[in-house]
Amino acid sequence: MSVLTVNNLTKQFGKFTALDGVNIEVNEGEIYGFIGPNGAGKSTTIRVLLGILKATQGSATIFGQDAWSDAVDIHKHIAYVPGDVNLWPNLTGGEVIDLFVKLRGSNNQSRREELIEKFNLDPTKKCRTYSKGNRQKVALVAAFASDADLYILDEPTSGLDPLMEQVFQQYVLEMKNKGKSVLLSSHILSEVEKLCDRVGIIRQGKMIESGTLGELRHLTRVHMLVETKQPLTDLNELKGVHAIEEKDQAVSFQVDAEALDNVIKHVSQFGIVKLESSPPTLEDLFMRHYEQKDESEVGGAS
Structure with missing residues (x-):
């Protein structure tokens, strides 16, 4: 009610x-x-x-x-x-x-x-x-x-x-x-x-x-931290992968929820040693909203 x-x-x-x-x-x-x-x-x-x-x-x-x-x-x-x-x-x-x-x-x-x-x-x-x-x-x-x-x-x-x-x-x-x-x-x-x-x-x-x-949460991305036996390559070629960073032996990145299945399949070929994923927070969702809005407004104004 x-x-x-x-x-x-x-x-x-x-x-x-x-x-x-x-x-x-x-x-x-x-x-x-x-x-x-x-x-x-x-x-x-x-x-x-x-x-x-x-x-x-x-x-x-x-x-x-x-x-x-x-x-x-x-x-x-x-x-x-x-x-x-x-x-x-x-x-x-x-x-x-x-x-x-x-x-x-x-x-x-x-x-x-x-x-x-x-x-x-x-x-x-x-x-x-x-x-x-x-x-x-x-x-x-x-x-x-x-x-x-x-x-x-x-x-x-x-x-x-x-x-x-x-x-x-x-x-x-x-x-x-x-x-x-x-x-x-x-x-x-x-x-x-x-x-x-x-x-x-x-x-x-x-x-x-x-x-x-x-x-x-469909609007935002899952955070991933992956360590593999062989060097992880071609991540940046995959659709829906963002903010790739190398951290010691591991790689951290963000994945759009709908692309998660493909990304996991790709990563598994390199021999996963460690895989951590954390759900998106409201803060991520919030920031993405405002970043996207600001970019489109700037693009429209120029």
């Missing part, structure tokens, strides 16, 4: 088109990764979803309600964490968490204490003394302490150290196991890869690809 649907969403600021026909669907119990470089349109999309900005064209619905006209109702069932949290400087972190939790009508003290301990937050300090990472922790504790149905997280781990990122990932997966939905906007690709069921890639306001990680 769809919890969040964005259909052909367009947002213009004067003559500038920030979003150009964006489509997103987040289902119940699903973590959807929304990725792209800074300035691609991730935060603008999220502001439309939160009812802060009105779309120029297209629609955005959450729980079947319109994100703009039904924003007050929708906000009773969502939790939002921005990438740069601003807090009341004279309140303590604990007071801010209590305020947010009470606004949501939930009051689970043991959950609050557990989160504060796991995120290693001192709730007695005034917010003006907090580092960026600690301000993020306050927002994350408040979000995970509330009983929301949809979590909208916009670069939520910005400023957190790796240990706290792991704690964050643990709680996101816990939300999923409870049947909650998560829209995770991020440029930390390893985070998206660990957590997300489906991914949408946005660039310059346009969705350039979306699907499960399995579906998107």
Whole structure:
């Protein structure tokens, strides 16, 4: 069942088109990764979803309600964490968490204490003394302490150290196991890869690809490291082989997934001593997208 649907969403600021026909669907119990470089349109999309900005064209619905006209109702069932949290400087972190939790009508003290301990937050300090990472922790504790149905997280781990990122990932997966939905906007690709069921890639306001990680991996290449008894030759003649490098006795290269069978047949003729292959990461996929786009744009401009 769809919890969040964005259909052909367009947002213009004067003559500038920030979003150009964006489509997103987040289902119940699903973590959807929304990725792209800074300035691609991730935060603008999220502001439309939160009812802060009105779309120029297209629609955005959450729980079947319109994100703009039904924003007050929708906000009773969502939790939002921005990438740069601003807090009341004279309140303590604990007071801010209590305020947010009470606004949501939930009051689970043991959950609050557990989160504060796991995120290693001192709730007695005034917010003006907090580092960026600690301000993020306050927002994350408040979000995970509330009983929301949809979590909208916009670069939520910005400023957190790796240990706290792991704690964050643990709680996101816990939300999923409870049947909650998560829209995770991020440029930390390893985070998206660990957590997300489906991914949408946005660039310059346009969705350039979306699907499960399995579906998107056809766009990228498998990394191979091969050591053979006889010198490996003619690799560069094979279709679908890229980035060939000699490393000591071995050769490393990348292979398009559809060419893998032919490449393995070719390599096996030279007597394989060692063969290592690693699946493509989201980072590879991401970089290839942008490299290809940039090259075609440069080619078109010249």
